[in-house]
Amino acid sequence: MKIINKVLFKLHIKKPPRPNFSPSGILPGHIKEVLQENELNTDSIIYSLKTDMTGAEAFGDCYIMFDEKGLYIAEIEEPEIPKKKKKKNTPPPKPVLHKLTALPINEIDEIFAEQYLATGQLTYKYNEEYFSLGYFSIGLLSKADSFKKIFNIFKQGKDYNQYITGDKGSMCQKCGAPVPPGMHFCKDCVSKNSTIKRLFSFFGDVKWKMVFIIVFILFSNALNLLIPQFSTQKLYDEVLNPGNTLGYDALLKGLFTVVLSMAAIKIFNQLFTLVYQYLVAGMLPNVIYSIKIKIFKAMQRLSVGFYTHKQTGSLMERVTRDSNNIYWFFVDGFPYLIGSAITVIGIIVIMFATSVKLTLITLLASTVIFVCYPLFHKLFKKMHHKVWVQHSKLTSKVSDNINGHRIIKAFSKEDDELNAFTKISDKVRDAEVTVANAENTVFPILSIFIYLLGALVLGYGGVLCITTDELTIGQLLTFVVYLQMIQSPIDFLSWVLNWWARCVDSAQRVFEIMDTEPDVKDIENPVILESFRGEIEINELQFEYEPAHPIIKNLSLKIGEGEMLGIVGKTGAGKTTISNLIARLYDPKEGVVKIDGYDVKELSSKQLRKNIGIVSQDIFLFMGTIADNIRYARPDATNDEVIAAAKAASAHSFISKLPDGYETWVGSGGQDLSGGERQRISIARTIIQNPKILILDEATAAMDTETERNIQNSISELKSGRTTIAIAHRLSTLRDADKLAVIDDGECIEFGTFDELMEKKGAYYKLFKLQEEALKFIGIEQADEEDEKEEKENER
Amino acid sequence: MxxxxxxxxxxxxxxxxxxxxxxxxxxxxxxxxxxxxxxxxxxxxxxxxxxxxxxxxxxxxxxxxxxxxxxxxxxxxxxxxxxxxxxYYCPTITSVKSIKERMGHFYFDVVIDGKEKSFTVRDLTRNLRSTNENTLLIFDMDGNRYIIPNQEKIEPKSRRLLEPYLY
Incomplete structure (x- = not known):
């Protein structure tokens, strides 16, 4: 972060927005000036769009804007603001207007935003003819779409003001610069070390333990450094020295002192090691536990949209592998890193104290190693990455194969799959062989070099010993021992950076989850309803999963308390999206969903979802017993209630026939249940929830007629006293609906009672007749009629 | 048959x-x-x-x-x-100047049509995609798409910068 940013941040002063940054749809001041100089009255501009292309393949700034008289296209070159100003008080460079085109407003009927691969085009229609307005990068599609919408509303003479939000987009919280959506800080304001700081913040609660650990590591390694002083120098110079004139007793005493000192140092060294290892082992699992809980908590907070954009594997990796990467670095790497650093520094100091000349020669020769090691490690890092890539491809292949085993068998593709697997395995083997060969070549060469370095030191030291008094034989041998001792920590320090990089890399992925803001979140003080009635009102609803791909276009519906609404329509018409919006799994782009008179955004999402039960066609059973799954929404439900709910869902009959009854293990690795059985368990789960609003999204789509009939009966029981929305393809399942809505291409094209719609002879009538004929063709109607006769007779 | x-x-x-x-x-x-x-x-x-x-x-x-x-x-x-x-026009990256990582966001400085351009990419496993034809597709946070037609033929420095992020 730049110094000025740091100062402003410390003083809690926000930097003013950059000059070319203005709220969406509003012209920036410096552009207004240029346009006014060219006699365009910018005060009357209603809305504007800044695009980044001046042609189909040409990048350049372009402003498209309109007022009550016309639409204007201005190609303006905005000079980049230099990062460093040469002189103070130099005015920023002025934008240059290259081209200004004006189109009379009455010669534009409607604007369209078309999407291509990486670009988009704004076009307009006049007298059934299309004309081009300009191009833009696909990232601006959403803005172009807003521009199109506001212009078209303006042309229709409707109120467009509510759509001009003046949205400033996401801004850096430190310097005010624009940042991509979902980010809080710009690149300049995010410290390089922020991840490291945050990583260490996990250890905030155990900082005193950390201090103790570091002190103990310090002691342990310092003691380790003393060992050669006794085991070599003292032993050779004071005990084993042939020129010694001391008596036998004195020599024996000296020998004992050396041996005892060595033993004492080793015992204390091991004691300190034991203590710090004990402290580390006790502390880290707790830290990692808290990291895992934080990631999982953050994941639960996120909206459905987040999960649909991420691969399950990538999310699982964050909870398991990434937190483990952090764990292993701090368990294994961190203590050894401190120990190695202390050892290297300590040995160099001792070496200098022993012989300056010999140390300088050693360091000079070592520079070759210091230069070579990073180079080799860079090379190996690349090779290891390639191995990792091939390994991950192999893992994906295995996972794909296991998940698709039924299809593989059905198509008899075992041999092809084996061949594909062999090809990837070959690549893994080749990559691993390359790494092994490289390691087996490079490291022996380095070892020889280190060995030669030792020989050089020994030779030069020997010369110093023999020709001068600068070095004793004990000192020389101690020096060689230290030289051997320093090898391993230097080796470790040279590759610990990779390990640290992997740990930081994992930490970044962990923080990404923690930093993501959920798309759907409660307002500060959400409304908590005293009693939930279940009245639903949808007004002018619009929704899209991807920009410019509307799923719900303009939908309005009203469902009274305790009523049943049947929704019908083609696949992809937007039926499921409506139920997602009522349950507030997503927020609409425009319009409002009201429950009991309140916008769902104002309601507490916890209360809302407690009162909305969804039975969808995607049935998911969690790992656990059938009883656990049924009481998922209400863990305190009694065993009586569980059986009662299962009976109501027509599930009891099959559950009681299972050997383990309600304690049958289901979910991943559990009992294999049929689609109908799983669906009935999910209905029982919703029954026990006792929601005020019940959404049945193709709940019986995958059932045979008999099961469907059973489930229909249970649903009929279930919907009494609650608002029900039933989405179905088969119109027969909606026979009890109070109202019916036909959805087509995101719009409600028909709404009314069954009789009203049949009388209208519109879309519903056509669908009904079509299905009736199809059923007649397969002879189902007859069976239905016979059933009905039987039912009536039974009733009598 | x-x-x-x-x-x-x-x-x-x-x-x-x-x-x-x-x-x-x-x-x-x-x-x-x-x-x-x-x-x-x-x-x-x-x-x-x-x-x-x-x-x-x-x-x-x-x-x-x-x-x-x-x-x-x-x-x-x-x-x-x-x-x-x-x-099907797609901005073609001719050279990669730098890739910086901050807080899980990857800041790319590249050259497109002789002009320098910067963009941000998140979640590289999803947004850096290699096709069977050795083409590399990059998707930035705004939804923009960039292409490197043949990653083997891009200059060595750019390839060195990209290599650690390819999956």
Whole structure:
């Protein structure tokens, strides 16, 4: 972060927005000036769009804007603001207007935003003819779409003001610069070390333990450094020295002192090691536990949209592998890193104290190693990455194969799959062989070099010993021992950076989850309803999963308390999206969903979802017993209630026939249940929830007629006293609906009672007749009629 | 052996004539009958860029498929190629200057058409995609798409910068 940013941040002063940054749809001041100089009255501009292309393949700034008289296209070159100003008080460079085109407003009927691969085009229609307005990068599609919408509303003479939000987009919280959506800080304001700081913040609660650990590591390694002083120098110079004139007793005493000192140092060294290892082992699992809980908590907070954009594997990796990467670095790497650093520094100091000349020669020769090691490690890092890539491809292949085993068998593709697997395995083997060969070549060469370095030191030291008094034989041998001792920590320090990089890399992925803001979140003080009635009102609803791909276009519906609404329509018409919006799994782009008179955004999402039960066609059973799954929404439900709910869902009959009854293990690795059985368990789960609003999204789509009939009966029981929305393809399942809505291409094209719609002879009538004929063709109607006769007779 | 091979009907290229209207939009006439403004869509955008081209009308209804654009007459071929070039234009990265990582966001400084450009990418496993043809696709946080047509042929420095992030 730049110094000025740091100062402003410390003083809690926000930097003013950059000059070319203005709220969406509003012209920036410096552009207004240029346009006014060219006699365009910018005060009357209603809305504007800044695009980044001046042609189909040409990048350049372009402003498209309109007022009550016309639409204007201005190609303006905005000079980049230099990062460093040469002189103070130099005015920023002025934008240059290259081209200004004006189109009379009455010669534009409607604007369209078309999407291509990486670009988009704004076009307009006049007298059934299309004309081009300009191009833009696909990232601006959403803005172009807003521009199109506001212009078209303006042309229709409707109120467009509510759509001009003046949205400033996401801004850096430190310097005010624009940042991509979902980010809080710009690149300049995010410290390089922020991840490291945050990583260490996990250890905030155990900082005193950390201090103790570091002190103990310090002691342990310092003691380790003393060992050669006794085991070599003292032993050779004071005990084993042939020129010694001391008596036998004195020599024996000296020998004992050396041996005892060595033993004492080793015992204390091991004691300190034991203590710090004990402290580390006790502390880290707790830290990692808290990291895992934080990631999982953050994941639960996120909206459905987040999960649909991420691969399950990538999310699982964050909870398991990434937190483990952090764990292993701090368990294994961190203590050894401190120990190695202390050892290297300590040995160099001792070496200098022993012989300056010999140390300088050693360091000079070592520079070759210091230069070579990073180079080799860079090379190996690349090779290891390639191995990792091939390994991950192999893992994906295995996972794909296991998940698709039924299809593989059905198509008899075992041999092809084996061949594909062999090809990837070959690549893994080749990559691993390359790494092994490289390691087996490079490291022996380095070892020889280190060995030669030792020989050089020994030779030069020997010369110093023999020709001068600068070095004793004990000192020389101690020096060689230290030289051997320093090898391993230097080796470790040279590759610990990779390990640290992997740990930081994992930490970044962990923080990404923690930093993501959920798309759907409660307002500060959400409304908590005293009693939930279940009245639903949808007004002018619009929704899209991807920009410019509307799923719900303009939908309005009203469902009274305790009523049943049947929704019908083609696949992809937007039926499921409506139920997602009522349950507030997503927020609409425009319009409002009201429950009991309140916008769902104002309601507490916890209360809302407690009162909305969804039975969808995607049935998911969690790992656990059938009883656990049924009481998922209400863990305190009694065993009586569980059986009662299962009976109501027509599930009891099959559950009681299972050997383990309600304690049958289901979910991943559990009992294999049929689609109908799983669906009935999910209905029982919703029954026990006792929601005020019940959404049945193709709940019986995958059932045979008999099961469907059973489930229909249970649903009929279930919907009494609650608002029900039933989405179905088969119109027969909606026979009890109070109202019916036909959805087509995101719009409600028909709404009314069954009789009203049949009388209208519109879309519903056509669908009904079509299905009736199809059923007649397969002879189902007859069976239905016979059933009905039987039912009536039974009733009598 | 089953002789019931699947067959696909293609547009008769000798009856198709593509041209640009006065407003610069591609129009088609089949056997003299005008189909109005049309869209061309590649079925295999990376491997077979000029083959299996779907022709849609402005309402997105398919008119037919052209097996190979080369079967068209020269004037139609040029118009169709120009249209596809516009529709499938993707900023091509010629060189990567730097890739910086901050808080899980990757800041790319690249050169496109001789001009420097910066963009941010999140979640590299999802947004850095290699195709079978060695093409590298990069998607930034705004939804923009960039392409490196052949990652093997990009200059060595750029490849070195990209390599650690390729999966």
């Amino acid at each position: 089953n002789d019931n091979k699947l067959s696909l009907e293609f547009l008769k290229t000798d009856e198709c004539s593509f041209s640009f209207n006065q407003n610069g939009f591609l129009v088609l006439s089949v056997d003299g009958e005008s189909k109005g403004r049309i869209k061309l869509i590649r079925s295999y955008p990376y491997s077979l860029t000029d083959e299996y081209i779907c022709v849609h009308d402005i309402e997105d209804n398919e008119i037919g498929i052209i097996r190979d654009l080369k079967e068209l007459d020269e004037s139609s071929l040029n118009c169709a190629l120009k249209e596809l070039q516009n529709r």
